[in-house]
Amino acid sequence: MMWRSAFAALALLCAGAAFAQGVVVEGDVKQRQSFDADSLKRFDAAAQARYTVSREVDGRKQDTVLRGVRLAALLERAALAERDRLDWRKAVVLVSARDGYRVAFSWPELFNTEGGAQVLVAFERDGSPLADEEGPLALVAPADVRSGPRRVKWLHRVEVRILRA
Numbered sequence: 001m002m003w004r005s006a007f008a009a010l011a012l013l014c015a016g017a018a019f020a021q022g023v024v025v026e027g028d029v030k031q032r033q034s035f036d037a038d039s040l041k042r043f044d045a046a047a048q049a050r051y052t053v054s055r056e057v058d059g060r061k062q063d064t065v066l067r068g069v070r071l072a073a074l075l076e077r078a079a080l081a082e083r084d085r086l087d088w089r090k091a092v093v094l095v096s097a098r099d100g101y102r103v104a105f106s107w108p109e110l111f112n113t114e115g116g117a118q119v120l121v122a123f124e125r126d127g128s129p130l131a132d133e134e135g136p137l138a139l140v141a142p143a144d145v146r147s148g149p150r151r152v153k154w155l156h157r158v159e160v161r162i163l164r165a
Helices: 002-020 037-041 071-078 107-112
Strands: 023-027 033-035 048-057 060-070 091-097 102-106 120-125 138-140 155-162
Touching (some): 033 037, 033 071, 037 120, 071 091, 071 107, 102 107
Antiparallel strands (some): 023 033, 060 120, 091 102, 091 155, 120 138
């Protein structure tokens, strides 16, 4: 009997470790979804994107190429749980890191603006998996004037909320 509880604890630990490597999309969606880097690589080409991002390192400009899947594609897969045909206008998307850092987007921003269409769940930098300090997945908003505030390292959760009166 004792071995069963030990086995169950080990199974939960392994499941938690696997979950820690991905992101879950939940909240006011039709179907909760979980994604890891491997599942994102299997998205069709239209959902995937590559962006060249410039940053200054030691006083010099450095370009890096990020590869990932558009956040909108993940949200489309989970599907907004609308009760009313205009609920999309009142939906917000809260993106969280494992350490609790959070950023927000509006649903119309992600689906109705050029900048929102570029928001990326990245799994690769310059042809290699993201570095440990970024986590297996990170969220970037390349079109933001100041991209740092809405950059989410160790991406963990995407929660959709439809704001109701």
